[in-house]
Amino acid sequence: MKMSIAVVLSALSLGEKKLARYGHVATTTWLGRSALIKVAHILERIGLAMVGGAGGLYVAVGLMRMESELFRTEWMVLSMMLYGALGFYLGIDLPSRLAQTVKFTRPGEWSFDADAAAMASATGTFFASIAVFLFVGIIVLDHTVRDGFSVLVGCCWAIGTMLQIAAGAIGRSNVIVEDGSE
Known part of the structure; x- marks a missing residue:
């Protein structure tokens, strides 16, 4: 012992x-503690990317059930998976230095960079997750929906993923400007 x-x-x-x-x-x-935290952060980012890719796969499968030939190609499925992986990799977990560079504001004030990144990340995660949840339910229950609803849910996922990518870009650009490094 x-x-x-x-x-x-x-x-x-x-x-x-x-x-x-x-x-x-x-x-x-x-390895020191900081190296272990970096490894854990990388593993977390890879896991989030895999969740985003799986979400993209479910959305692609849901859209493949439509009559349109546009969504029935392997390239469309692959591109949706990569887009989902990129969105979840970049957007969900904003850089930790962003929280350190945020200046304290009075109650009721709005810090554009930090608040915009946090709101875009939260909104994007919500929209992308709700779209994946709906498509998983449709697929599992083998429910037939109208093509318009499928397109609406697919657009909800695409906009949510775009908001995640924008949040990551806002957060990382703020860290570079405030800190002078990546």
Whole structure:
């Protein structure tokens, strides 16, 4: 038990650390906490992109049920999946430095950059998610809907994804302007 505690504590260290308190002297060098957070953030972004791609797939399958040949191609399905992945990758989680650069405002005041990015991200996530939810329900229940409704739901998803991408662009441009770096 003593050795396992020493290994865990040394793995979480920021550099070399002697763990004589537990009866062992272990000197190891591991990744620091900030590197682990960066890896976790990358994994989170990849997971969000996969969710966005899956959402794009469901929307594409819902649109494929229409009579139009435009939505029945593999390229359309692939492009909708990539568009969804890009939207969820860029838009849902705004850079953490954006929150650090936001200036405090009085109640009732509006900070354009931060508030616009947050509102666009939230609205885009809501619209894209509601469209995916509707199409999954339509597909699972094998319900037939009118083509106009399918187009409306597909446009809702496309606009929501576009708002997510815009939110990511607003948030990242604010960080670059305020901080001077990416």
